[in-house]
Amino acid sequence: MASPPVITPTGTTGFNRSSWQDSVEGSTYQRQEFVPTIDEYSGKLLNLGNVRKYARATASTLAQGDDGDGLTPVNIAGTPVTVTPAGRFIQVEWSANEKAQIDFDLANGGGAEIEQGLAEAVDQAALANIVSGTNVMSQAGVDAAMWRQAVGRLMGNTNGAFAPGEGGEARMIRGIFSHTQYPNIMAIEEFTHADVRGDSENPQVKGIFTKGGGINVRFTTVVTQDGSGWHNAVYVKSAFVIAWNQRTTSFEEQTELLFRINVFNNFGSAVKHDSRFVALRTTASGL
Secondary structure, three states: OOOOOOOOOOOOHHHOOOOOOOOOOOOOOOOOOOHHHOEEOOOOOOOOEEEOOEOOOOOOOOOOOOOOOOOOOOOOEOOOEEEOOEEEEEEEEEEHHHHHHOOOOHHHHHHHHHHHHHHHHHHHHHHHHHHHOOOEEEEOOOOHHHHHHHHHHHHHHOOOOOOOOOOOOOOOEEEEEEHHHHHHHOOOHHHHOHHHHOOOOOOOOEOOEEEEOOEEEEEEOOOOEEOOEEEEEEEEHHHEEEEEEEEEEEEEEEEOOEEEEEEEEEEEEEEOOHHHEEEEEEOOOOO
16 A cells, blocks of 8 residues: 655645745945044035145254344245045845835835945045055064054154154044954054053953054954055044045935935045055955
């Protein structure tokens, strides 16, 4: 006598039912670590922005017998910095049938996703300015000697105007490094010993950034990487500038039965003071 059929998920698919989670899982994006720490241009950028600068003035000695007439003046008019704008966007579109047949708000959920994507792109664009720096150090990975030399060079390049441990956003020395240098940075004594680091917290101040010898350091996945390596930097706020024509704006539109959501911004960024940052190029990952 034949055995009765055994009902199994693979043998009787008509009984089987799949389920879907109500929500849609988001993707991951690098949050901005660099742009919030640099200078912002006052006013609207328009077609081209210009940042006026003073040149460094040096003193001369007045001879004891000099009557003080016919002195040679110094020129304190520096070379302006230009900032050129560019528009950036992310767009998603879907059909009327898709809108009718899904059980969640694609405009709301998708809009939040692409706003994060554009925020990442802004930081990435601003970080690309580090590549043009002329004060450069390069080696496989950051170590204690490189770190200390970079900070010392920054102090010298700025004629002592900036030093570790000084308070206030404008005067603070900062570092921005690729996440690939995290293991190397955290092997430096300034970042692991509270008495050297300059605070009472142990061992790190916060997950996304840390302090070393009175200097604030952040890590990001969007540091520029090219044939020369990863372009990290030790810098002060006024080393760079970002200027806006339009901050990130999100809007939904419909054309006949086609739906779109856009995020758009228009901004420019540039090096403002080359002497106020040291580029640290690393050629090997610590991961």
